[in-house]
Amino acid sequence: MEAVRATAEGAIAIKAKEVKAFGTEAAAAALQQLNIKRRNLTSHDVEIEILFCGVCHSDLHTARNEWHNTIYPCVPGHEIVGRIVSVGDHVKKFKPGDHAAVGCMVDSCRQCDYCKEGLEQYCEVGNIGTYNSPDIHLGTQTYGGYSESIVVDEAFVLRVPENLDLAATAPLLCAGITTFSPLKHWNVGPGKKVGIVGIGGLGHMGVKLAKAMGAEVIVFTTSTSKVEDAKRLGADDVILSKDDEQMSRYAGKLHFVLDAVSAQHDINAYLNLLRVDGSLALVGAPEHPLPVAAFSLIPYRRSFAGSMIGGIAETQEMLDFCGKHNIVSDIEMINIQQINEAYDRLLKGDVKYRFVIDMASLKNQ
Numbered sequence: 489m490e491a492v493r494a495t496a497e498g499a500i501a502i503k504a505k506e507v508k509a510f511g512t513e514a515a516a517a518a519l520q521q522l523n524i525k526r527r528n529l530t531s532h533d534v535e536i537e538i539l540f541c542g543v544c545h546s547d548l549h550t551a552r553n554e555w556h557n558t559i560y561p562c563v564p565g566h567e568i569v570g571r572i573v574s575v576g577d578h579v580k581k582f583k584p585g586d587h588a589a590v591g592c593m594v595d596s597c598r599q600c601d602y603c604k605e606g607l608e609q610y611c612e613v614g615n616i617g618t619y620n621s622p623d624i625h626l627g628t629q630t631y632g633g634y635s636e637s638i639v640v641d642e643a644f645v646l647r648v649p650e651n652l653d654l655a656a657t658a659p660l661l662c663a664g665i666t667t668f669s670p671l672k673h674w675n676v677g678p679g680k681k682v683g684i685v686g687i688g689g690l691g692h693m694g695v696k697l698a699k700a701m702g703a704e705v706i707v708f709t710t711s712t713s714k715v716e717d718a719k720r721l722g723a724d725d726v727i728l729s730k731d732d733e734q735m736s737r738y739a740g741k742l743h744f745v746l747d748a749v750s751a752q753h754d755i756n757a758y759l760n761l762l763r764v765d766g767s768l769a770l771v772g773a774p775e776h777p778l779p780v781a782a783f784s785l786i787p788y789r790r791s792f793a794g795s796m797i798g799g800i801a802e803t804q805e806m807l808d809f810c811g812k813h814n815i816v817s818d819i820e821m822i823n824i825q826q827i828n829e830a831y832d833r834l835l836k837g838d839v840k841y842r843f844v845i846d847m848a849s850l851k852n853q
């Protein structure tokens with residue numbers, strides 16, 4: 489099959505094949521089966537049969553156009569683990585049969601200062617997201633991991649540590665790196681008191697990673713059902729954030745707070761937990777702005793920051809760290825046909841702690 493891409497030089501025919509995927513045609517529509525194209529391999533590409541794909545809250549925000557930038561049809565999924573099926577002529581890192589993983593990016597300009605520093609996520613030209621970005625090869629948008637297979641340049645493909653369970657590794661590709669990167673950047677480690685807010689896919693990885701880095705970890709949750717469980721994940725203490733008395737115990741006490749909440753919430757309540765010179769990094773991306781009071785920041789010279797996923801080398805470093813410390817995600821496996829129900833449950837915070845799709849369910853559909 490040939491797809492046609494329009495360029496300044498004229499139309500270029502790109503060989504591509506059709507594969508099954510699950511996606512949506514509109515913000516209010518349910519996800520359903522549809523067909524998408526995957527390009528034939530260029531010399532640096534690998535083709536990956538997708539075995540497992542994690543379900544990130546960003547998939548839901550995007551499918552429902554909550555960030556107002558979705559291009560339809562939209563095929564979400566950026567926590568991809570699979571098996572290499574074929575490789576281009578110049579591929580060095582992988583051979584057919586190897587396990588491999590793809591996270592939130594499939595390319596970037598590779599030339600700007602940030603790309604050269606391994607900060608591809610902040611590429612000056614804009615990174616190419618695994619879904620909902622321009623596909624420079626096919627002229628469409630990129631399509632994510634809720635699909636049978638994906639073709640990616642090997643430079644953006646990660647190696648999976650052999651000792652880790654494959655399905656439970658998938659969420660590391662977004663939830664893992666999005667928490668690992670800021671924890672490292674803000675020097676979380678022994679002697680540091682760290683708060684993790686919102687114990688969903690990202691938050692529960694944040695707890696495991698911060699603990700493995702040697703910090704004292706305090707969990708802040710709205711869910712009574714997660715209080716005991718958070719200790720099993722590694723938390724030293726757990727605070728029910730609706731309880732003002734419990735919250736006041738940590739006022740001015742924390743060196744760093746990682747906020748992974750997906751919906752509207754009072755950010756000032758968490759800024760007030762920081763010590764002098766403490767920082768709060770927001771990774772959760774609610775649809776609407778979060779008001780910040782001047783006097784949540786001024787009195788203790790506090791910083792309010794954000795952080796986006798992580799670079800490719802850093803993602804490999806995170807996977808290797810997880811391999812060394814035997815860290816994976818706590819998952820609930822679903823079939824692709826359950827994805828709409830899973831989104832509804834995600835909205836209620838009803839998952840411990842990441843849905844992962846067994847992609848064999850799409851193949852057999």
Ligand code: NAP
Pocket residue numbers: 543544545546547549662663666685686687688689690691708709710711714748749750751752753770771772773774795796797834835837841
């Ligand atoms: P998730 O699994 O749905 O977890 C979100 C958690 O936030 C819930 O489990 C819940 O934790 C808490 N929460 C939800 N609604 C709340 C509300 N109304 N008030 C207070 N707390 C609430 O989502 P996720 O996949 O971890 O993603 C979290 C956010 O990070 C999403 O907005 C996602 O788009 C964003 N994200 C950002 C990046 C980045 O690069 N910055 C990367 C990936 C994802 P408790 O039950 O413990 O309260």
Ligand code: ZN
Pocket residue numbers: 544545546547566592662663
């Ligand atoms: Zn994600």
Ligand code: ZN
Pocket residue numbers: 596597598599600601602603608610611612613614
């Ligand atoms: Zn760049």
